[in-house]
Amino acid sequence: xxxxxxxxxxxxxxxxxxxxxxxxxxxxxxxxxxxxxxxxxxxxxxxxxxxxxxxxxxxxxxxxxxxxxxxxxxxxxxxxxxxxxxxxxxxxxxxxxxxxxxxxxxxxxxxx
Amino acid sequence: xxxxxxxxxxxxxxxxxxxxxxxxxxxxxxxxxxxxxxxxxxxxxxxxxxxxxxxxxxxxxxxxxxxxxxxxxxxxxxxxxxxxxxxxxxxxxxxxxxxxxxxxxxxxxxxxxx
Numbered sequence: 434x435x436x437x438x439x440x441x442x443x444x445x446x447x448x449x450x451x452x453x454x455x456x457x458x459x460x461x462x463x464x465x466x467x468x469x470x471x472x473x474x475x476x477x478x479x480x481x482x483x484x485x486x487x488x489x490x491x492x493x494x495x496x497x498x499x500x501x502x503x504x505x506x507x508x509x510x511x512x513x514x515x516x517x518x519x520x521x522x523x524x525x526x527x528x529x530x531x532x533x534x535x536x537x538x539x540x541x542x543x544x545x
Numbered sequence: 546x547x548x549x550x551x552x553x554x555x556x557x558x559x560x561x562x563x564x565x566x567x568x569x570x571x572x573x574x575x576x577x578x579x580x581x582x583x584x585x586x587x588x589x590x591x592x593x594x595x596x597x598x599x600x601x602x603x604x605x606x607x608x609x610x611x612x613x614x615x616x617x618x619x620x621x622x623x624x625x626x627x628x629x630x631x632x633x634x635x636x637x638x639x640x641x642x643x644x645x646x647x648x649x650x651x652x653x654x655x656x657x658x659x
Contacts, residue, residue: 437588464645466645466646466647468649473651473652474651475549475650475651476589476635476649477649478647483644489644491646523588523589525589529645530644530645531577531596531639531645532645533579533591533594534591534645535591536581536588536589537588538587538588539587
């Protein structure tokens, strides 16, 4: 039981490049979330999903897209990376809307 | 607006001393409250949670927190800090909406002096 895993762990992009971050969970959780963590700002919600095939915008969705084609996977895409997207990205999942969230180990992304 | 405030950005305590990390929230409905801990380079791990019932909740690693509705607070405490407790601590609030979204505080970094 791996919990929540994230791929890749580190990535460096040039401005304008695109990439996809993969989040996978093996706990059969319905809810999945993407956050970004920046110094002094805690975690801010980018996008979330309340079930397979659904996605919704969070607090800071601009510049990101997501997809949840399979229940266990939640993909975060950057179509045209910008230096402001340099951050640590965390994926989380939960069984129910009032349950605690389980977090992945994070992806550190640098955009130059 | 919903928000979480952790007034202390950085706290230093001596090993063996007691610890209290403050958390204040603003939430229009009944809140669900969480404390998470993040070690350097790691993801977030749940320390404890409050949904309802007894306002003093026990968590892992000897931590506890007390929900005080009148003060809109959910402070984290530990009677005797260990060097391994050095980490960043996040308070978060969620609610009864249908999304499960959490709002996080800015975090408090705990340094432990030997």
